Amino acid sequence: MLPIARWLMRGTPYAAGGAALAAIIPWLFWFSAAIVALATLRRGLAPALPVLVAAAVPAGWWWTQGDAIPLASVLLVTLMAVVLRERMRWSEALIVGTLAGAMMIQLGIFIPPGGTEQLLEQLRQGSAEIDRMLTELARQGFDTQELATLLIGGITGLVVLVAAIGCLALARAWQAGLYNPGGFREEFHALRLTLRELVVLVVLGVVGMVLGIPSLSMLAWVPLLVAGIALVHGFIGMKGMNGLWLIAFYLLLITTWPMILIVLLVAFIDVFADFRGRLAPRSD
DSSP: HHHHHHTTTTOOHHHHHHHHHHHEEEEEEEEHHHHHHHHHHOOOOHHHHHHHHHHHHHHHHHHTTOOOOHHHHHHHHHHHHHHHHHHHHHHHHHHHHHHHHHHHHHTTTTSSSSSSSHHHHHHHHOOOOHHHHHHHHHHOOOOOOHHHHHHHHHHHHHHHHHHHHHHHHHHHHHHHHHHSTTTHHHHHHHOOOOOOHHHHHHHHHHHHTTTTTTHHHTTTTTHHHHHHHHHHHHHHHHTTTTTTHHHHHHHHHHHHHHHHHHHHHHHEEEEEEEEHHHSSOOOO
16 A cells, blocks of 8 residues: 555645545545545644545535544544654554543534434334343333443444554554655554553543543543554564464454453553563663
């Protein structure tokens, strides 16, 4: 995809046209978001505004059709790209993205037009088991519409945040491939949360539970997960292991919840232990 990125960076009209076209096509919003992120990382927010607007207009049209994911992804990845460009720290970009994603969930932008009542009714009609489960929850005093709103908004917000992180990584890889070969690999392999950043994430999770802002608690673990993934990449890179190990790792990560918990735990310990620092060869 590097030749495509090279063509897009020939000038603003190329990048804007590519971003607009990708945003129009269903399920290519991620490519549009990556183009906006690349322009922002390379040139800054102000010079990249035409590209952002070109992507946001068709993405905004999709929002009017009931799909907020494209526009939310474009805006979120742009915000994270600005932070990464200015601060040069992936961890800070991830934390800012988490806060913005949680705000989107709280604002309810991912809830279907008309609320969740119609969706719940369709689920009841489509599955007797779901109907019984919802009836039991209602009998126990739970507000099923509120639970559905939280579930739909939370899962969609999580998908948007993960998509934005993936788009930012793709844009950073493009930028490194075009202007700094090998730079993204070195940067991502070194990604590690500081103790202060870990405390911020813990505080966000606790605040979310205490103040009844579940979106914070639902997303606060994402930066730690990305740090754990970076740790695995760094370890495999330092050891010169076969790339098949990464394939196996991602298969386990996607298909098994225990693997996610293990990665989170290892990333948490790495904040204090700095595994990559201990494994790095020391010069005499």
